[in-house]
Amino acid sequence: MNAFLALLVRDMRLATRAGGSAMLAVAFFAAVAALVPLGVGADLKLLGRIAGGVLWVAAVLAALLSLDRIFQSDFEDGSLELLVLGPLPSEAVALAKICAHWLTTGLPLTILSPVLALLFNLPARGYDALIASLALGTPAISAIGAIGAGLTLTVRRGGLILPLLILPLISPAVIFGAGAILASLDGLSNGAFPLLGAFSFVAVLLSPFAAAAAVRLNLQG
């Protein structure tokens, strides 16, 4: 447990230092969200309707930005071998990195989202659902993203192929997450939250195994 926390803290520290990815992801999130009204027009009613979906897509893209570094940096400088030889099984190493990624990307995005929702004129009753759905769903992005990151460790320009691998896999989270926000706008309950929660739970539970398998595969080099 001590080792797990030590790794978690180290990765968070690395992500938040200069040259780390936390601030970058948040800035990207804001930039994408600001771009959409420019493309779609300033019809406030329309923007309020699409806010949930747009912010969800922007969150996925922003999280993707930093995902390819989740193992890559350790792989390149030789620290990954040291981590894997430590007391934690490789699945726990993967889980610690997934948690660190979420804490430095998914969570800040979730916290920033209500501010961006203001730009979109999201109706007041949608805010709770917005925050809750992002909080519940972004862990799945980190988890499933880690699988893709592990698989593309040795690929040159792996950053380009990673979204192609991840986006189809992550589509249920976007569907349920944005669906939850829409439901709250219409005053309905459509069961999106339990489905989103279940998806995230299964993703976080199972992804470390696939991600660790992928990392071990690439350590053979």
Next chain:
Amino acid sequence: MSERGLSWANLFEFANPKRFLDVSGWIIPWLAALTAILIGAGLYLGLFVVPPDYQQGDTVKIMFIHVPAALTAMFAYGAIAFASLIGLVNRHPLADVAAKTAAPLGATFTALALITGSLWGRPMWGTYWVWDARLTSFLILFFLYLGYIALWNAIEDEVRAAKAAAILALVGVVDVIIVKYSVEWWSTLHQGDSLFAQGGTLIAPVFKWPLFLMMGGYTALFILLWLIRIRTEILARRTRALLRREA
């Protein structure tokens, strides 16, 4: 391992590359003939013998091309996942080749399903695409195929690429089931009027025969093309190995 009509021992015997080349060389002409017969008969019955649908007219006949394509696309993904599992667990040499070669075929059948599905819907919807539940699921499946193929191409070491692709396929096959369910859920939110739900429940008996013939024909076609591609890949690898040894 349970005893079935084709036992595991027999299956693995075919799978030794030399034997595979021998056996598949023998099978392929017969399979080609079977494919031609099934598809020919299915098309003939479907296009000329079956009367037009009272609601959709002649366009419903696109179903004979669309539905088998969709089913084959799903079957191919399942086959890839199965081959991936065998490749990871048993490390069977042909399993990786089988998975790799099936992917472009599966992607093509998916694209065919998407295009014919869109054409089928146009008269009814007035537009080429309406984010119908089935078509959307197949669109996502198409991207899964593209990602899988891209991963194979992106990793230079063949052995490593095979294992990485296998992991992706197994993750994908679990995920695609969730995707299918989530897309259906999503489309019910947006009053999707599913063309295919209607078509599915109201298939008149007269439609069934051409449909079954076409499904059989497509399956035979897929296996035929698959065997040909596996043979080609085996021979290509042999050639490369020979060239490397001489150099």
Next chain:
Amino acid sequence: MLFRDLAFSVGAGEALQLEGPNGSGKTSLLRAIAGFLEPRAGIIRIRTNNGQSHSSGEERGSFIGWLGHQDGAKSQLTPREALSFQSRYYGDAAPVDEALGRVGLSRVSDLPVQYLSAGQKKRLALARLSLSARPLWLLDEPLASLDAAGKTFVAELVRQHCERGGLAIIATHEAIGLQGPRLSLGNRDT
């Protein structure tokens, strides 16, 4: 295939030197011993004093102190942070400042690693190794980037480790100044 019919053993207190030109498989052999790489055939086994035997890659990993030919240093961390993390992660109680002093990094202990020279980064890796309580040390080209004093330090470090009952397998194409068995990996037919 890099090599076949390779058989050797290393006992407590011994330091085996792997010799051979670049590309002869020294690194691959070390990675195989560490459990990263599965050999096509054969067994790699660690036998402990209480008679237990560990043959699987995962099990072997817990006995190994690794010094790869990359430094294993995160460029944004300082040497002190790197060693503190290492000791907490591996569960060793570690006198970090002492270790940094021994390798001559006390002055730069709070400077992010990205500003250190190649030799300093290597010495940090050596400091990390010196704090390790693991019995089997695998070193891949430990003398690279070091000056004469550094090289002497490596020999001394390994010697002390072996005197305490540890083992070491060192891949090097430079003379390291240690007594002990040698295994040459060049000229092996595949």
